[in-house]
Structure formats: C-alpha cells, structure tokens
Amino acid sequence: MEARKxxxxxxxxxxxxxxxxxxxxxxxRRKPTRATQMSLQTPQQPSFLLATLKAxxxxxxxxxxxLDLVKIIDECHxxxxxxxxxxxxxxxxxxxxxxxxxxxxxxxxxxxNDYTAVMDFLKPSGPMMKLVYKxxxxxxxxxxxxxxxxxxxxxxxxxGVLPDCPLFHNRLQFPLPGLPALNLALNPFEFYxxxxxxxxxxxxxxxxxxxxxxxxxxxxxxxMFLHYFLPIQGSVPPSPFQDPRGSVSTAxxxxxxxxxxxxxxxKHHIFHxxxxxxxxxxxEIWRSETLLQMLVEVWxxxxxxxxxxxxxxxxxxxxFSPTEEHVLAVRLLVKHLHCFSNSLRxxxxxxxxxxxxxxxxxxxxxxxxxxQRFVQQKLYLFLQQCFGHWPxxxxxxxxxxxxxxxxxPWRYCGDTSPSSQQVAEQRTVPDKWEPFVQENLLMYTKLFxxxxxxxxxxxxxxxxxxxxxxxxxxxxxxxxxxxFIQKAEQxxxxxxxxxxxxxxxxxxxxxxxxxxxxxxxxxxxxxxxYLSPRQRVMSDSVFRVKSHVYALEGxxxxxxxxxxxxxRGSVMKLVQVVAQARHTATRMLEHSAAASSNSSSSGSLWxxxxxxxxxxxxxxxEDGEQSLRKTGEMLERALENLCHxxxxxxxxxxxxxxxxxxxxxxxxxxxxxxxIQGENGxxxxxxxxxxxxxxxxxxxxxxxxxxxxQPIRSFENGALVRLLYWLSCWINHQLHGPMVALxxxxxxxxxxxxxxxxxxxxxAAAARLASAPLVTRRYQxxxxxxxxxxxxxxxxRLASYRTLLALLLLYLxxxxxxxxxxxxxxxxxxxxxxxHGLFVVTLxxxxxxx
Numbered sequence: 111m112e113a114r115k116x117x118x119x120x121x122x123x124x125x126x127x128x129x130x131x132x133x134x135x136x137x138x139r140r141k142p143t144r145a146t147q148m149s150l151q152t153p154q155q156p157s158f159l160l161a162t163l164k165a166x167x168x169x170x171x172x173x174x175x176x177l178d179l180v181k182i183i184d185e186c187h188x189x190x191x192x193x194x195x196x197x198x199x200x201x202x203x204x205x206x207x208x209x210x211x212x213x214x215x216x217x218x219x220x221x222x223n224d225y226t227a228v229m230d231f232l233k234p235s236g237p238m239m240k241l242v243y244k245x246x247x248x249x250x251x252x253x254x255x256x257x258x259x260x261x262x263x264x265x266x267x268x269x270g271v272l273p274d275c276p277l278f279h280n281r282l283q284f285p286l287p288g289l290p291a292l293n294l295a296l297n298p299f300e301f302y303x304x305x306x307x308x309x310x311x312x313x314x315x316x317x318x319x320x321x322x323x324x325x326x327x328x329x330x331x332x333x334m335f336l337h338y339f340l341p342i343q344g345s346v347p348p349s350p351f352q353d354p355r356g357s358v359s360t361a362x363x364x365x366x367x368x369x370x371x372x373x374x375x376x377k378h379h380i381f382h383x384x385x386x387x388x389x390x391x392x393x394e395i396w397r398s399e400t401l402l403q404m405l406v407e408v409w410x411x412x413x414x415x416x417x418x419x420x421x422x423x424x425x426x427x428x429x430f431s432p433t434e435e436h437v438l439a440v441r442l443l444v445k446h447l448h449c450f451s452n453s454l455r456x457x458x459x460x461x462x463x464x465x466x467x468x469x470x471x472x473x474x475x476x477x478x479x480x481x482q483r484f485v486q487q488k489l490y491l492f493l494q495q496c497f498g499h500w501p502x503x504x505x506x507x508x509x510x511x512x513x514x515x516x517x518x519p520w521r522y523c524g525d526t527s528p529s530s531q532q533v534a535e536q537r538t539v540p541d542k543w544e545p546f547v548q549e550n551l552l553m554y555t556k557l558f559x560x561x562x563x564x565x566x567x568x569x570x571x572x573x574x575x576x577x578x579x580x581x582x583x584x585x586x587x588x589x590x591x592x593x594f595i596q597k598a599e600q601x602x603x604x605x606x607x608x609x610x611x612x613x614x615x616x617x618x619x620x621x622x623x624x625x626x627x628x629x630x631x632x633x634x635x636x637x638x639x640y641l642s643p644r645q646r647v648m649s650d651s652v653f654r655v656k657s658h659v660y661a662l663e664g665x666x667x668x669x670x671x672x673x674x675x676x677x678r679g680s681v682m683k684l685v686q687v688v689a690q691a692r693h694t695a696t697r698m699l700e701h702s703a704a705a706s707s708n709s710s711s712s713g714s715l716w717x718x719x720x721x722x723x724x725x726x727x728x729x730x731x732e733d734g735e736q737s738l739r740k741t742g743e744m745l746e747r748a749l750e751n752l753c754h755x756x757x758x759x760x761x762x763x764x765x766x767x768x769x770x771x772x773x774x775x776x777x778x779x780x781x782x783x784x785x786i787q788g789e790n791g792x793x794x795x796x797x798x799x800x801x802x803x804x805x806x807x808x809x810x811x812x813x814x815x816x817x818x819x820q821p822i823r824s825f826e827n828g829a830l831v832r833l834l835y836w837l838s839c840w841i842n843h844q845l846h847g848p849m850v851a852l853x854x855x856x857x858x859x860x861x862x863x864x865x866x867x868x869x870x871x872x873x874a875a876a877a878r879l880a881s882a883p884l885v886t887r888r889y890q891x892x893x894x895x896x897x898x899x900x901x902x903x904x905x906x907r908l909a910s911y912r913t914l915l916a917l918l919l920l921y922l923x924x925x926x927x928x929x930x931x932x933x934x935x936x937x938x939x940x941x942x943x944x945x946h947g948l949f950v951v952t953l954x955x956x957x958x959x960x
Contacts, residue, residue, distance in 0.1 A: 157193040159186065167201065172213065173227035180237045188248045195245055196252055199302060202232065203309040206258045216314055216435065218327035225327060232331055234338035238302075240350065245298040247351035252301040253283060253293040258308065260407060261430070262414035267292060275411070277403040303401055306335075307408035310439055311432075323435045332439060336446040339401045340480075342453045345473050346398055395472040402447075402484055409440055410488035413495055432496065434505045440492070441512040447485060448515070448522035451477050455542075456523065481519075482549055489516065490553060490662050497560035502567060504574040510561075514585050517553055519546060538589040547594040548655045551602065552662050554595050555672040558586070562680050570691035573737050576744040579688065583751030592673075592755050599671050601655045673756070681756055682766055688749050689767045695742035702735050783807040818906060830909035842902040853901040861951045867901035 159182070166175060179198070183191065204212030218225055232238050256267050259278075266273045267282060281294040296304060310328065317323060339346055412430040432440075454477040470478075493516075496509040515521070520543055547554065561582055568575040586592065659669060670676055753763060783798035784807075794802070802808055818835055822828045842849070852863035907913055917939070924935040 157190070159190055160194050160197060163194060164197070172224040176227045176231040176237075179231065183237050183241045183244070188244050188250070191241060191245065192248075192250055195241065195298065196301070198238075198241075199305045202238070203305045204312060206255075206305070206308055206312070208312045208314075211314070212309070214314075215309065215328040215331065216323075216326050217317055217321075219321050219325060220327075228327055229330065233334055235347070242298045242302050243349045243351045246349065250298060251295040252298065254296055254301065254304055256282075256292040256294060259294070260411045262411055263407065265414075275403055275407050277400065277407060299397060300400055300404065303404040304408065306331075307405050310409065310436055323438060329439065329442065332442060333446075335401060336443065339398045340446060340450045341473075342449050345471075346395070395476060398473070398476060402480060405443055406484050406488055409436065409443075410485070410492045413488075413491040431499070432492070434508045437496065437508040437512055440489070441508065441515055444485070444489070444512060444515050445522060447481050448519045451481055452519060452523045454478060486550065486553075486658075487662055490557075493553075493557055494560065497557060497564065502564070506564075507574065507578065510578050510581065513553075513557055513561075514581060517550065518585060519543065537587075539591045539594065541590070544594045544597075545651075545654065547591070548598045548601065548651055549658050551595070551598045551655055551658060554586075555599070555670075556663075558582070558672055559670065559677060559680075562677075562684060565684055566680070566687060570688060570745060571695060571738075571741060573741045573744070576691070576741045576748070579684075580744045580748040580751070583748045583755065587751040587754045596673050598651075598655050599669075599673065601652050602659055602669060603671075604652050604656075678756070681752065685749065685752055685758070685763065686766050688745050688752070689763070692742055692745040692749065695738050695745065699735060699738055699742070702738075782809060818904060825911050826906075826909045827911065827914075831906060834905040834909055838903050838905045845903075849901045849903070858948075858951065862947055863901065865947050865951055867903060 163175075163179075163182075166178065170178070182194075200210060200212065202213050203215070204210050213224075213228060215228070218228060230236055256264055259267070263273050263275065263278060267278070272279065277300070278294060281296060283293045283295045317326070323329065412432075454474055493509065493513050496506075500506050500509055520539060561578075565575075565579055570576050570579065659667060663669070749763075752758065782792070783802050784795045785792040785798055786795055787793075798807075818838065822831050849863070849867055853860060853867055855863070920939060921932065921935050924930050924938060928934075930938070
C-alpha cells in the first residue's frame with residue numbers, strides 16, 4: 111500500500127510538471143544525479159545486479175569482467191538489464207563530464223593484454239551491441255542532458271527552435287519543478303552511439319610516447335562501426351531482436367513538443383516510417399542514418415554559420431578547439447563515406463551505359479545523399495575554423511589531409527575502377543566528377559584561400575611546411591580540376607534572372623517518397639520540359655552551384671574567385687616566397703658542402719674523430735643536409751605545380767623572382783633582416799618579418815648573459831657543470847683579492863693573469879650587442895663591462911665531453927709513451943697550458959701588429 115501511494119504521488123508530480131501533449135509521457139526521473147542517468151518509466155528499487163557489477167569492477171580484471179558481462183547479457187531479461195545499461199556505457203566510454211575515464215579506449219593499444227577482450231566485447235556483432243538490440247526491442251529511453259550537446263544544437267533547444275538535425279526532433283524532455291536541466295530521451299542505440307562519439311571530444315591525457323593514435327582501440331572500433339553500419343557492399347545485418355518501432359527517423363509530431371518550427375527548418379527526412387510489409391532493408395536503414403548523424407553532430411556541429419562569422423574577429427575566443435586525434439577520426443569518417451557513396455556510382459555506371467533502370471533501395475538512396483546532406487555544411491565550417499585557428503606547426507597535417515580527402519572522392523573508388531586507374535596513371539579527373547566539384551565549390555576555393563593565407567605565414571624551409579604546399583598544389587594540378595573550378599565559378603556568377611527563369615518549383619515529396627531528396631539548400635527543383643537538354647543541364651548546374659554557396663555562406667556572401675584578380679596577387683606572393691625559400695635551401699646546401707670540405711682538409715685526425723663523435727650538431731649535420739635537400743626538391747615541384755594551376759609561364763615567373771635579393775648567403779653573410787632604428791634598438795619592418803619567415807635572413811641570436819650561467823649544452827655533462835661551477839665560485843670568493851691584484855699588474859704576470867682570469871675578446875661581443883633588436887644597449891654594455899672588470903676562474907670547459915676525451919687520450923699517451931703516472935701527467939698538462947698562455951701573451955700582440 112505504501113509503495114502504491116508513493117507511485118501515485120510521483121505520477122501526480124510528473125503530470126503537474128508537463129504541458130500539453132507531453133503530460134502523457136512519463137519517462138522521467140525525479141532526481142537525476144548523473145549526466146548519463148536513464149529515464150525510467152516507473153520508479154525502481156536499486157538493482158542487485160548493478161550493485162554486484164559495481165563491486166566486481168574494483169576487484170576483477172577487465173577480461174574477467176567482459177566474460178561475466180557476456181553471460182549476464184545472454185541470460186538476463188531486458189528489464190533486469192535496463193538499469194545496468196547506462197552504468198555500463200559510462201564504464202566503457204567514461205562520463206560525459208570527463209571525471210570518469212572508463213576503459214580508456216583512446217589510450218588502449220594492441221600490445222595491451224586487455225585489447226583483444228575489449229574489442230571482442232565491443233565489436234558491432236559482439237555482446238555489447240547484443241545488449242543494445244535487446245533493450246531496443248523494449249522501446250526503452252535514456253536521458254542525455256542538453257548541456258552536453260554541441261553549442262548550436264543546445265542554443266536551438268534552449269531558445270525553443272527545432273534543430274536542423276532530425277535526430278533531435280521529438281526527443282526533448284522537460285524537467286520537473288525545481289530541476290532546471292533539459293534532457294533528451296534517446297533510445298538505446300542512439301544513447302550508445304552518442305556516448306561513443308562524445309568519448310572522442312572529452313579531454314584525455316596524452317598518449318604514451320611511441321604509441322600511435324591511429325592504432326588505438328577507439329579508432330579500430332570506429333572503423334568497425336563504419337564498415338558494419340555503412341556497408342560498401344550489401345546492407346546492414348538485421349537485429350536479432352524485433353524492434354517495435356521499425357524506424358527512429360519519424361517526423362516530429364506537433365503535439366510532442368512545444369518548440370516552434372520556422373519554415374526554413376521544416377525539412378522532410380529522406381526516410382519515412384516503413385510499414386509492416388516494407389522491405390527489410392528499410393526497417394534497418396535507421397541504424398546507418400543514426401550512426402552518421404550522431405558522429406557528424408557530435409564531432410562537427412560545433413560552429414553554426416552565425417557563430418562562424420563572429421569568430422572571424424581575432425578578439426573572439428574560439429569556443430571549441432579540436433585535437434589532432436579528433437581530426438584524424440573525422441578524416442577516417444570522410445574517407446569511408448566516399449567509399450560508401452562511390453560503391454553506388456560504380457553500380458550505376460554500367461546500368462547507365464546499358465540504359466537499364468532498377469528500383470533503388472533505401473540504402474542506395476542513403477548512399478546518394480549521405481555526403482551532401484549530412485556532412486558537407488558542418489565539415490566546411492569545421493575545416494574553416496581549423497584553417498583559421500590551428501597552430502602553425504606540423505600537427506596541421508591532419509587537418510590538411512582531411513580536407514584533401516574530402517575534395518578527392520575519385521581516390522576512393524574500387525581498385526579496378528577505370529576512373530581510379532585514369533586518375534592514378536594520368537592524374538586526370540574524369541568528367542563525371544564535375545557535378546561534385548560544383549556542389550562543393552567552396553570546399554575547393556574558400557579553403558584554398560585559407561591555406562594560402564597560412565602558407566604565407568609559415569617558414570617553408572621546414573620540411574613539413576614545404577610538404578603541405580607540395581601536397582595541396584599537387585592535388586589542384588590534376589588535369590581538368592582547375593577547369594571544373596573555373597567553370598563552377600562562372601556558373602555562380604550567372605545573373606539571378608537566369609536561375610529564376612529556368613527553375614520551376616515542384617511539390618515537396620510525400621512522406622512515402624523515399625526516393626526523392628532535396629537540394630543542398632533544402633529546396634527541390636525540376637527543370638522545365640520546354641528547355642533543350644543543354645539548357646536543362648545549364649539550369650541545373652547554375653542552381654546547384656548557387657544553392658551550395660548560399661547554403662554554406664548565406665545569401666549576402668561576398669564570393670572571392672579562386673582564379674580572379676583579387677586572389678591572383680596572393681598567389682604571386684606565394685610564388686615569390688616559394689622561390690625565395692628554394693634558393694635559400696640551395697645556398698645553405700652549398701655552404702654546408704664547403705664547410706664540410708674545409709673541415710675535412712684541416713685539423714688532426716684524432717680531433718676530427720672526437721668532434722664527430724661528441725658534438726651533437728656535427729653528428730646531425732648529415733641528416734640536416736638530407737632534409738634540406740629534400741625540402742628544396744619539394745619546393746621546386748610545388749613551384750611547378752603553382753605555375754600549372756594558374757597558367758604562369760616562365761617569363762612571368764622570372765619577372766616575379768627578378769626583384770628578390772639573391773645576394774644573401776645564409777651561411778656566411780651577417781646581413782640582418784630589414785629593420786629601422788628605434789629608441790631601444792632595431793625594429794623589424796614587414797619586409798624583415800617576411801625575410802625571417804622564409805628563412806632568407808635572421809638575427810645572430812647568441813647568449814649574452816653570464817657565460818657561467820648559460821644553459822647546459824648537449825656536449826656537456828650536467829653534473830660536472832654544476833660541480834665545477836660551485837668549485838669556481840668557491841675559489842673566486844676565496845682568492846678574489848689576489849686575482850684582482852694579479853690582473854692589475856702591467857708586467858708579464860699581469861697579462862698572463864688577464865688571459866686566464868678575464869673574459870675573452872670584447873670586440874665580438876660589442877658587435878653582437880650593436881646588432882641585437884629591441885635591447886637597451888646601455889644596460890647590457892654596463893653589465894658586460896662589469897663582468898670584464900671582475901677577474902674570475904672558469905672551469906666549465908672541463909665539463910665538455912670533448913675536453914674530457916682529449917684529457918683521457920693525453921693521459922693514455924703519457925702512460926704508454928713516457929711511462930708516467932697520473933700526477934706527473936697532470937703536471938705536464940698544466941705546464942703545457944702555461945707555455946701556451948705565455949706564447950699567446952708574448953707573441954700574440956706582435957702577430958696582430960704585423
């Protein structure tokens with residue numbers, strides 16, 4: 111009786127907290143305590159099974175727990191597994207707030223002992239997915255707080271606007287009185303895939319050194335999901351349990367939500383609710399669509415068009431910063447989607463040649479529109495933000511390859527496809543890909559402009575930057591591609607009256623029309639029958655390009671042509687920078703070869719041996735020369751590609767590079783970057799900044815502080831440096847007076863003391879101070895003179911590996927040739943050092959005078 115009263119009171123509270131048509135839905139909890147807590151149909155007592163699993167999670171190993179879970183999933187009923195599911199999902203993928211790490215799938219590598227057990231449990235045909243299907247058959251719901259959704263979706267829901275993605279239609283659950291948080295009620299498959307996708311964007315610790323992000327358990331599991339639910343051949347295997355809903359892609363009911371729906375957002379979904387007698391593939395297609403939408407929404411939909419336009423200001427902080435791992439997962443998705451869509455093209459081409467037509471299955475319709483409908487706009491904004499805000503380092507390669515993968519769908523045809531062989535052998539883009547270029551014009555032109563801006567701000571002498579320029583120019587130099595882009599730009603510039611004159615609207619597709627789909631901008635079109643075939647093709651192409659540009663940039667966008675006069679100036683500047691960097695690399699190689707030749711012909715054999723073994727810079731010189739030679743070759747090929755893309759002849763290139771300063775030799779010249787004299791020293795001009803970025807000129811950056819306190823070098827022993835510094839300070843403190851008196855004497859002893867106890871040549875240091883940018887020379891000169899006036903003993907040279915090896919060789923030679931002990935050898939070495947000082951002091955001045 112007591113339980114019945116509590117239940118009646120709970121239902122009464124729910125009824126008072128809901129409005130209109132939502133009062134009949136009782137899928138709520140009174141006090142949600144976690145982000146991933148489930149929405150129960152009725153209040154339940156604590157699950158003994160769940161308590162047992164939680165206790166085992168702290169005592170058993172991961173493979174043992176997987177075996178136990180397999181038995182539980184097979185033997186228990188869905189009602190018993192209902193409270194276990196959200197806890198298990200959180201245990202696997204971690205909590206949405208990042209507090210719980212879960213099984214750390216992003217850090218789990220194949221060499222781990224747990225890897226095989228985890229992958230067998232989580233694979234698409236494994237026990238975990240069996241649990242999802244078992245719960246899916248019971249039509250259960252689980253809650254996800256709206257606060258964890260991407261910013262544009264969250265803003266729409268909080269403002270009462272229906273989101274653009276149908277995945278979130280008819281999912282909103284209003285809170286009880288006193289609970290301000292909004293939640294989405296997702297079915298088990300949606301809930302599972304949301305947590306899987308969200309796991310990637312939760313901040314996690316960096317992977318261990320030597321481990322590859324692409325080989326993690328998460329990436330392998332993603333690849334399995336894509337191949338299983340977005341199959342290149344065949345359809346998705348049916349669920350082992352009957353799903354009473356049939357499809358989750360139903361149109362939103364006007365009674366189920368109080369959200370207002372603007373006309374621009376009322377878009378029909380491509381798949382309708384299948385009937386009981388429908389094709390089985392139509393019953394199962396919703397899983398493929400749900401997986402794709404969930405990955406796109408969670409990974410890419412962090413920027414709306416309005417937000418993107420606001421973020422163009424450098425003062426606005428970016429709300430979301432993707433990681434390299436995140437971008438690599440997006441690239442994997444893009445590559446698979448191209449294979450997924452191209453598998454339909456490969457089947458339709460022979461049919462088109464034979465003029466035969468067959469009925470399209472729901473999977474075929476999904477393949478036809480998957481990239482353009484679900485991915486294009488969100489990926490475009492995502493890449494735009496990455497191009498504008500990604501650091502100027504080698505990690506940008508992941509973003510670049512994602513972009514290049516999207517704009518080259520012909521790379522992901524079957525290996526035996528004629529088009530694939532044509533591109534590989536002749537580097538020619540077949541004509542059949544021209545509509546794709548038109549439908550994705552901004553992905554080629556606008557993002558190329560972003561790449562151009564980045565390239566002008568990077569140092570192309572670094573191999574990874576030179577490689578990015580080569581990769582992009584190689585792609586755009588494909589035959590026909592530049593022609594397709596130019597033609598698409600001309601279509602976009604067609605007057606508006608041509609579009610309105612040739613386009614005739616048609617009725618929106620009915621709910622049963624699975625084969626009809628919309629244009630990228632959300633409308634549908636049909637060319638009038640009175641137009642000739644060529645006019646109809648022209649009309650379709652114009653509409654295709656314009657609808658694409660307006661959908662991605664808005665109706666008031668200012669389009670900049672890739673082959674127009676405005677962008678050509680930036681292209682010419684890039685040609686100059688590439689030519690300048692290529693010349694600098696050549697001159698640096700020549701200087702390095704000359705320096706190697708000089709060093710090989712001078713000096714004793716043992717000294718060259720010790721220098722080659724111990725000096726880190728010299729040890730890496732060969733690798734540096736090879737990298738520099740490879741960089742020069744990449745820049746040479748990139749320059750050729752730029753000339754091919756933008757139709758530049760040799761005379762134009764010669765005219766561009768004729769004004770460059772070729773007199774600078776980076777190896778021998780001390781010429782500074784272009785500067786102006788300011789109050790506090792030299793200040794860089796814009797030309798000087800470009801010279802430094804391109805590697806043509808640079809400042810002679812050297813340590814100008816106390817030589818005893820400079821950082822420990824790679825050829826020094828750190829422990830000896832610290833020990834000898836402490837010993838030097840103690841000696842200088844104890845003998846400060848005698849050393850000052852010795853250095854003050856005008857005779858031979860005074861000069862010898864100054865040679866050993868004071869700083870070296872001051873002329874070179876003064877010259878370095880004069881060429882230092884933005885320094886207060888008066889202060890540094892005062893500090894330098896102060897150091898020179900204070901005689902002190904420096905023992906730091908004894909910490910050099912080279913010096914230590916030389917001393918060891920001297921001791922060995924003395925023992926072998928002279929048969930003397932360590933003490934006598936030390937005396938001989940000190941005597942030799944004294945004689946060397948006497949020679950320099952007595953004869954050095956005379957040699958300089960002569």
